[in-house]
Amino acid sequence: MASGDTSTAPTDTTTASGETSTAPATSTQTTTPKPSISAPAPAAPASLPADGDSARCRLPERLSPGGRGWVRVFSVWGQHCACVLGAGFGDPPHTQGSLPVDCLNGGTYDGKKCICKSEFNGPQCEFAEDVIPTNVSTFQAEVEVQVKVTNKNFSEELNNKSSPVYMEFEEQFKKQMDTVYKRMTGYKGIVILSLRQGSIVVDHTVIIEAPLSNNLDATLESVTKQVVKQLEDINTTTGNCTGTFCLTAPPNPVKNATTNFSAADICKQIVPQDLAQYYYPHITEKGTLCCLTRCSQDLPDFLNCNYGQCQLTSSGPQCTCANKDVFWYPGDRCQTRVSKVGVGMAVPLVVLFIAGIILVTFLGRARRRRPLAWLRGQTAKLC
Incomplete structure (x- = not known):
């Protein structure tokens, strides 16, 4: 159509009676109707998703305070969805400019929240757990005791722990003592400390895995009594050399009872x-x-x-x-708290109360001054 041609498009007009009439056009040529709004229409984006894809057009501006919500913004163009501010189509929110949470103390961010190590907690793993459990329920007790082998004589080769004589004695002695202590709960074995003359005097440590308690000294004492009982039995039952060695225990066989355990x-x-x-x-x-x-x-x-x-x-x-x-909270242990709402309501009431007192005081003084002024006026008239 040529520029400069003017025409009036047909318009529908509703009369007062409700009938609709059509005004004739003044020209046979028609033009595209002008927009009804005064502001210029925005330019359409270069590419738009198909109808029904508006759910795929999303803009994660920022994480919510809890780090779990997304803000989605849409710009509608006709029946289509136009992503604004450079947001892509169909991308996961955390790939479109999301703000990852700074996880502390070795925590890792999985796109939604911080995954904390077992000893930490909090939105950013900023707090340490107040209780950290362990699987420790026993401790190692060591009781140093002495026994005598009466059917063997000491030799210099027993001073050398690498000699065949010593190693053979050690093997046989451990086997026999295992039968002596095996009835003890938690028995783990023995360690030979020294051998010396007197037939053969054997100083050795009995290793016991004892149950954990708040009073380790009491537990050690109980373990020591069990060891003594087993050694007393060898004097009455195995003293007849039922094993490789004939064993006897002195009246006080225990030399020491210790533990290296430290909770x-x-x-x-x-x-x-x-x-x-x-x-x-x-x-x-x-x-x-x-x-x-x-x-x-x-x-x-x-x-x-x-x-x-x-x-x-x-x-x-x-x-x-x-x-x-x-x-x-005025205290550092949250022991006292004051309602902000209550304070907000109390302050105006206090102000009104003080203002009332001031007003009453002012009025009272004014009333006391009025009779005095009247008396002075009457005195002046008489004079």
Whole structure:
């Protein structure tokens, strides 16, 4: 169509009676109707997804505060969906400019949340667990004792642990002592410490795997009594040389009872190294070792956070008070809380109360001054 031609398109007009009439066009030539809006229409994107693909057009602007929600933005062009700000079609949200969470203490981000190591917790793995369990339920006790082999004579070759004579004696002695101690719960074997003259005097250590308890000294004492009982039995039952060796035990056969077990050392090995100073060993009722912080109520001096929760941070156990958007906490252990709503309502009431007192005081003074002024006026008239 030639430019410059003017025409009026037919329009539908509704009369007052409801009838519709069509006004005739003033020209036989027609043009494309002008847009009804004054603002220019935006340019269409170069490529658009097919109808029904609007769900594939998404823009993850940012993670929600919890790190689990997405914000999706759509720009509609007719019946199509146009992705705005450079968002692609059909890509997973975490590949389109998402903000990954900074996971601490060795945690890893899986696209939705932080996967923490077993000893940490929190949205960013920022808190250490207040209870770290172990599978330790026993400890090794060592009881040093002495027995005498009465049917053998000591020889210089027994001083040399590499000699065939010594190795043969060691093998036979261990076999026979296994039969002596085998009835003891947790018996693991013996270690020969020394051999010396007097027939053959054998100093050896009996190794026992004893159950863990909060009182290791009491457990050691109990284990020692069991060893003594077994040695007393050889004086009455096996003293007739029923084995390779004829054995006797002195009246006080135990020389020492010790253990190298340290619950504190075990905890230092398994807890986070930079927080090891805040963990303490604890034996449960089932006899298992746990490593606890003062956030655990199993410790006598645990940190009571009242209206909050105890969390272990790099600076030690601290109280994190709950609902800080609603309450004020003047103390560091969340023991007292003040409602912000209550304070917000109380402040205007206090202001009104003070204003009322000031107003009453002012009015009272004004009333006292009025009679005095009237009396002065009457006195002036008389004069």
